[in-house]
Amino acid sequence: MENSTPLAREGLAEKSLKRPKRWLALDTSTPDVVMALVENEQVMFEQVFWSGTGHSEQILGQIDAALSLVSWRVEDLEAMVVGQGPGSFTGLRVGVATAQGLSWALGIPLFGVSSLDAWAWSAPMAATSWVVACVDARKDQVYAGFYRIEEGEIEIGHSEPSEGRGMVNSPEATDPKRCVAVSARCVAVSSPLLVSPWRLHEAIKQMPSALLVGTGVSVMSRVWREQGAVSARCSAVPVKLRGSALVALAQQDQAKGRLSEASWSVLPVYVRAADAELQVTRQEDEVWFAEEVGFLREVLFPSVSSASSAR
Amino acid sequence: MKTRYLLAIESSCDETAAAVIAIAEDGAFALRSSLVASQVDIHARYGGVVPEIASRTHLEVALPLIQDALREAQIQRQDLAAIAVTRGPGLIGALLVGLQIAKAIAFAWKLPLIGVNHLAGHLEAVFLEDRTPTFPFLALLVSGGHTTLYRVDEHGQYKHLGATRDDAAGEAFDKAAKMLGLGYPGGVQIDRLAQQGDPSRFPFPRSMMRQDQGLDFSFSGLKTACRNTLEKLALPLEPSILSDFCASYQEAIVDALWQKTALALQLQSLSSVVVTGGVAANSRLRSLFQNQCQKYGYSLFLPSRRFCTDNAAMIAAAAVPPFLQARFDDLSLNATGKLPLDPSALPRGPRRPPRSTQNT
Structure with missing residues (x-):
């Protein structure tokens, strides 16, 4: 055993001063385990594999295998990023606990990013005005994030998605044209929301054009079957969440000067409270429900709501 | 051979715990630190342990607690010889937090991992005392x-x-x-x-x-x-x-x-x-x-009261025999909600008709 970093955090300050080059990304907010190894802007390895409820059994073995594929030792990692959800509670905790433990033990910074943001980054964005990232929340609800695409403004520093040495799961991910598409400015207009698919359907109907990504697509398609097609300009694409998107988001945060916190302060963003808490705070729940309606109205009629908020 | 140290982590119910023991060459061991973060106050308002809230709280407190346990034991990471962790029985979501952190640390520090049955921990807790049976x-x-x-x-x-x-x-x-x-x-x-x-x-x-x-x-x-x-x-x-x-x-x-x-x-x-x-x-x-x-x-x-209620010192104690025999688990170790200590014991409770295996 090498005798660097005696007890974890001591080595962190020194390491986080320089821009980390070698990143490990993890997301376990869905039945997929999403992983990537990125060096600078180069995706060295990226994979999505379905593990159902077997995240705990598989994740470290898969990290080990990925590292050996690109010939890195675990000590070579310089930074980590983990998807904070929302998504499956237990799934999220497996990923976040792994990321906390690894980053702490290695004495490297850990960044947390929204899994919905990463879904939006993973989408091919050309020619739509909105991206809606939605993840199945069960109990007839979805977690949703709304992103406005503003053309013409180019965000620098997003990683090159092609030329990964590892397995890349979807064909469009290797399409060089996509690099242009993902560099369009993607603005998140809300923090993640928990909504019923019908309400989300109403919101999407009002968008001039929208692209729907995430595991919530299957929930939405049930609604569409009942309600008829949403709009000719709304499409749902079967993209997978990409680990390199998590790294890109973390690098962007870092470029904006956000510092990593202690590993243990990176926690899941559950959005939904535990059932027991909801039972205790049922009245508050009604208030929250009204807020949800208010927000969706804002999405639908931004001009009206901006006028009212100026009041 | 020098003294070897073992870190143990427990998160099966509503207490997050971490402990370090020192194991001498002859297998005798001494407790170096034992910390417990109880969630009793959090669950009191619900009249019992809420599994989802327990799991969330474990993730918030586990890593700082582990760091404090190592610090209190006054050891460096290179002094550690193994990591032990509760693998069941208990609340599955709660178990997974401790287990996953333990596996990640074991992987990063290249240490052997020992999955411990929580009940074995309770039974071996008595060996943390000076007077042993x-x-x-x-x-x-x-x-x-x-x-x-x-x-x-x-x-x-x-x-x-x-x-x-x-x-x-x-x-x-x-x-x-x-x-x-x-x-x-x-x-x-x-x-x-x-x-x-x-x-x-x-x-x-x-x-x-x-x-x-x-x-x-x-x-x-x-x-x-x-x-x-x-x-x-x-x-x-x-x-x-x-x-x-x-x-x-x-x-x-x-x-x-x-x-x-x-x-x-x-x-x-x-x-x-x-x-x-x-x-x-x-x-x-x-x-x-x-x-x-x-x-x-x-x-x-x-055992003294602090070793009777849930703690990680007892998990460390139960990990000593497998540690001495080099019986380790790999990184695919999973948490198990139900994990009998004696698998040969017949399950109790209301009798159910045996499940037919010949259904078509």
């Missing part, structure tokens, strides 16, 4: 989830002799406390109120006491008796009646535990008994077992 001995494991008698012939060899057919003793305490409006955790409240009470005032039943009923326990009848007795009393109970009620109820549980323990000692021809688990922290249980064992000439081993 010699094999074979009888062990009564009594907690919120378990009430079981084992014959222990060797480290890691536990023979199931009998167990509760319904509620665990700790559950019986908690349910009565709920009916009495005492809040959670109930056992501690009843223990406190019973100090001044008269244990003979209310005649609560002791179930399954005939010798031919074997070494199993039953506490559900006691719960019904508690409800029926309460219905006849004016609520809220006067302080003195409440104390007598608690003392009588507690006596019924502790007495039933002793009766079966005595029978097991007799049937198994054993002279030493270990009582462990959260309910073993109950003061009446401790005094009654001390008196009876003295009276009948048995040697009683009661």
Whole structure:
């Protein structure tokens, strides 16, 4: 055993001063385990594999295998990023606990990013005005994030998605044209929301054009079957969440000067409270429900709501 | 060979815990640090442990606690020789937090991993004390989830002799406390109120006491008796009646535990008994077992209270035998909600027809 970093955090300050080059990304907010190894802007390895409820059994073995594929030792990692959800509670905790433990033990910074943001980054964005990232929340609800695409403004520093040495799961991910598409400015207009698919359907109907990504697509398609097609300009694409998107988001945060916190302060963003808490705070729940309606109205009629908020 | 250190992590229910032990060349071990972050206050408002909230809280506190445990033990990471972690039984979401952090650290530091059965931890906790039993001995494991008698012939060899057919003793305490409006955790409240009470005032039943009923326990009848007795009393109970009620109820549980323990000692021809688990922290249980064992000439081993309730020192203690034998787990180790200590024991409870394997 090498005798660097005696007890974890001591080595962190020194390491986080320089821009980390070698990143490990993890997301376990869905039945997929999403992983990537990125060096600078180069995706060295990226994979999505379905593990159902077997995240705990598989994740470290898969990290080990990925590292050996690109010939890195675990000590070579310089930074980590983990998807904070929302998504499956237990799934999220497996990923976040792994990321906390690894980053702490290695004495490297850990960044947390929204899994919905990463879904939006993973989408091919050309020619739509909105991206809606939605993840199945069960109990007839979805977690949703709304992103406005503003053309013409180019965000620098997003990683090159092609030329990964590892397995890349979807064909469009290797399409060089996509690099242009993902560099369009993607603005998140809300923090993640928990909504019923019908309400989300109403919101999407009002968008001039929208692209729907995430595991919530299957929930939405049930609604569409009942309600008829949403709009000719709304499409749902079967993209997978990409680990390199998590790294890109973390690098962007870092470029904006956000510092990593202690590993243990990176926690899941559950959005939904535990059932027991909801039972205790049922009245508050009604208030929250009204807020949800208010927000969706804002999405639908931004001009009206901006006028009212100026009041 | 120098002293080797082992880090242990426990997160099976509502306590997050981390501990470090030093293992000498001859296998003797000494506790270097043992920290427990209890969530009792968080769960009190719900009247019991809420699994989802327990899991969320574990993730918030586990890593800082581990760091503090290492710091308190005054060791460097390169002094560590292995990591032990509870793999079950318990709340699956809660277990996964400790397990996953333990595996990640073991992977980063290239340390062997030892998955420990939480119940084995309770049974081995007695070896954290200066005075330890010699094999074979009888062990009564009594907690919120378990009430079981084992014959222990060797480290890691536990023979199931009998167990509760319904509620665990700790559950019986908690349910009565709920009916009495005492809040959670109930056992501690009843223990406190019973100090001044008269244990003979209310005649609560002791179930399954005939010798031919074997070494199993039953506490559900006691719960019904508690409800029926309460219905006849004016609520809220006067302080003195409440104390007598608690003392009588507690006596019924502790007495039933002793009766079966005595029978097991007799049937198994054993002279030493270990009582462990959260309910073993109950003061009446401790005094009654001390008196009876003295009276009948048995040697009683009661781990100190901090080793009876959930902690990580006991997980470390249970990991020593596999550590010395180099029996390690790999990184695919998973958490298991149900994990019997003695798999050969028949499952108890209502009989179900065997599941047909010939369905088409």
